[in-house]
Amino acid sequence: MTENKKQEFWRWEESSWKNPDIKWQDSGYITVGIDVGSVSSQAVIMTDGEIFAYGNVRTGSDSPYSASNALNFALKDVDMPEERINYCVGTGYGRVNVPMADRSITEIACHARGANFIYGPEVRTVLDVGGQDIKAIQCDEKGKVTNFLMNDKCAAGTGRGMEVFADLLGVSIGEVGDRSFQFEGEDNVAVSNVCVVYAKSEATGLLRKGHTTEQVLAAYCEAMAERIYSLVERLGINPEFCITGGMAKNRGVSERLMARIGLKAMKTRWDTQIAGAVGAALFGYSLCLKGKGRITQEV
Amino acid sequence: MLANYGYIDGSGSYFISIDTDKCDGCGNCVTVCPSGIFEVLDEDPNDPLRDGPVAAVVGDKKKKLKYECGPCKPVNGTPKLACIEACKAGAISHSW
Amino acid sequence: MITAGIDCGAKNTKTVIIKEGHIVGKGKVLTGFDQTEAVLKSFEEALKNAGIRKEDIQKINGTGSGKSSIRIASDIVNEIKAIAKGGCYFFPGARTVADVGAEEGRAVKISESGNVEDFAINEKCAAGAGAFIEAMGRALETPLEDMGPLSLKSDKEIPMNAQCAIFAESEVVGLIHSKTPLPDIIRAIHDAMASRIVSLIRRVGVNNDVIMVGGVGYNPGFIRSMERQLNTKIHVPDHPEFAAAAGAAIVAVEEA
Structure with missing residues (x-):
């Protein structure tokens, strides 16, 4: 090999x-x-x-x-x-x-x-999108967990899925967020939000049909946001809401997710x-x- | 604490929830489950400051609940689930 | 009566032409990114294969994940019904039909006349479909058609932890690095995938003969893994991939 x-x-x-x-x-x-x-x-x-x-x-x-x-x-x-x-x-x-x-x-x-x-x-909901899992946690004022779920079975919505796309599209992971907003024309292309394997073959199809890298990135960021949203929604969304883990640094996903949730994510001076x-x-x-x-x- | 073990994938959402405030770690669920899904831990790994034993879903089974629980959930009408019946504290629930 | 069934699948589009209860023509092309074109091509191929003119076909039925692109069809048959009818056509004694295609897996319990009694399905997740084996083949740089035969060479059971195809890829790479023999890795892949389909079959119940259709039916390694886990013989028709198309054509006869 x-x-x-x-x-x-x-x-x-x-x-x-x-x-x-x-x-x-x-x-x-x-x-x-x-x-x-x-x-x-x-x-x-x-x-x-x-x-x-x-x-x-x-x-x-x-x-x-x-x-x-x-x-x-x-x-x-x-x-x-x-x-x-x-x-x-x-x-x-x-x-x-x-x-x-x-x-x-x-x-x-x-x-x-x-x-x-x-x-x-004041944090009540912590969303952590890691390389290989998604964790949604609710906690009290002492930081004690009151309700949680973790999805580490499926790559959809995890950093790993984003890596697969960065590689497929030849975009470095740090640029994904910005570039996913840099396109002109329609933003109505979509890829599967539940399976990275299927999303990948759909993306290949979109590129062949002439859609730009930015449009496909936008579609995948949106798919990730939808997927993460479905997990958070399961637990219930309690303000104040914060996002930790590497995905917090990807505004392509985090801004789309917060728009769906309808809240502003808390900010911190620390590295998430x-x-x-x-x-x-x-x-x-x-x-x-x-x-x-x-x-x-x-x- | 509500501990939700399981996952969402393209085919659906599969979670077993254990309410650790109700669970006393009696282990009845471990005995009745034909697929060996549950275990009782001496301390709660998600709550290091909690005292006493607690039930949890076994590590590698968490990702296969749809399949592991299949035998108790035939498509033609699900009977009462053994784990839920066995839990006197009413701490266990299934999402699907 | 002459009817046609077209199954526009995620990977291949298949057409079957049935004349007086017998398959007389088949066509199969890659679906690619233009489903409409694939439908027409497979239909033309089947006509040519049967030596029948288009005008002689009395009814065309469509099925499969891309069924909405089959504009030449007069009726659409759902996939569950199509494989039930197709399975019953190939093996009249079958009561359980497993169908594993590129992107979906299902198990259907059928009556003597091929009607659907119960079904369980795995969709929108590559872990329970042919795409899983294909993705692993890519990671192993092994052509898909070699996967089954290589798997049969292994007599070792290695459990796989990852359920997701994306995560399983890294696990497979780990196995390569630890110098695990290729046949053992491939068997582990088939065993893992088979366990998901077996679970679907168990949910509808193992009744009488179990048959397997869909493109993954061509993979002898996968069939062997299923047989080991179910502890029963699994019957596979000569052309498992055409079962849904055949079923759709049969429905066209029955509902004519």
């Missing part, structure tokens, strides 16, 4: 960030949340429940490696020894394979808790992809406060 070496349009940039105002030496509990997703992995380092630093990397074929890669990315500019960490929680699709984790917690619980932090306690890892680190902090942290010399 030969590896396909053509340009990979679905790729995106890895990143890291740190808060220059926090001195880890002065803090009490340092907790880490590592979210190993199917496509990306994030490590968030928190000092007493505040975000200190994070790294966002692509998930490789090996979960343990991806987890430590994310953590190293977060640690690379902060000059803090790994031994200083009081508690580490793994979450996400690869959560049972995070070697440095003290325990694992599901992404459902972590996303609700993380969204509560990065969007504020880190919500799960933030929640995991916060659970770590709660557990430390309960006296379950690792014993370190300073604390």
Whole structure:
């Protein structure tokens, strides 16, 4: 089997960030949340429940490696020894394979808790569209889950479906959102909103009939929005509403989805992809406060 | 918490919902289900601060509910479902 | 009486011409992106094959997912009814007909006279249709017609976790990387797909003879996987793909 070496349009940039105002030496509990997703992995380092630093990397074929890669990315500019960490929680699709984790917690619980932090306690509905699943979660003012559903059986509506389209159309994943609005003429072309395989063959047909790449992108973004909407609607839509995960960065889907829902999505200054890892680190902090942290010399 | 296990695909929507506020983890559903869909977990993976056992749908069965539950749902009229009958707390429901 | 049935499917468009209760002509073309053209081509091919003039056809019935494009048809027959009649024509003893086409799978329980008693269907999802095997074939760079025979070479059962064709593709790539022999991977694909169709069959009940029609009927590996899971022999007609078209032509006779 030969590896396909053509340009990979679905790729995106890895990143890291740190808060220059926090001195880890002065803090009490340092907790880490590592979210190993199917496509990306994030490590968030928190000092007493505040975000200190994070790294966002692509998930490789090996979960343990991806987890430590994310953590190293977060640690690379902060000059803090790994031994200083009081508690580490793994979450996400690869959560049972995070070697440095003290325990694992599901992404459902972590996303609700993380969204509560990065969007504020008024959040009631959290939609997370990940690379391989869609999670719709309702939570209370403490970020505790009250109702959830997760669809990881079918690729329709997930980031994976979008990757298939980015590749098919030769559009890089970061440009999908903008380009899906850049077309002239009719916007009445449509593709299946329930099956990526069928949508793909319909798209090929549309291109052959002379529709532009932008029109087909618009059709697929709309199909994704419809599909995601059907899941959210099942759970019931409670304002305030927020979108986490990579899809929040794709305005082609998120704006079409919010137009359907008829609400404005909450905004945050934080990277939406880190919500799960933030929640995991916060659970770590709660557990430390309960006296379950690792014993370190300073604390 | 209402935990909805299952999926939506092109052919329909297939969810088994477990109300974890009602579920006491008795395990009757595990015993009666002919397809082994349920399990009882010592702690709720979606609610790390909850105490006590809780029923959940087994990991790899979540994606096959339409097929796993098929034997209990013949097309010519669905009889009462064993899992729902067995749950005295009334915590289980099906979406289809 | 001479009638024609045209089945405009997701992948192929088939025409069957029936004269006095016997199939006398068949035509099959790729549906492609122009259904109307495919319908006419397959019809002409069947006429030529039968050596019959267009004017001699007393009634044309249409069926299949693209049935609305069959403008030359005087009546439209739904697919369930068409395969029930077609299945009964090929195997009069059949009481359960499974039909697996490119984009849909269904199981139909039929009466002695070929009337529909119950049915279960899988649509709008590639996981339960021929498209699943085709997508996996592409990931494996194996031609579709080789999939069945290769699958028969395996005696190993490997469970597949992914249900969705898109996710299953990555699972298959993972199996390739872990050096799993090709026949074993292909059998795993057929087993996974067969389990979905078997579940549909179980829902309508396994009664008497089970027959399999639709394009996937040409795939001996898939039939073998179904037989293992159902623990019964599955009868496949020589031209399984023409069952719905034949059924539509038979309905034209019955309702004439």
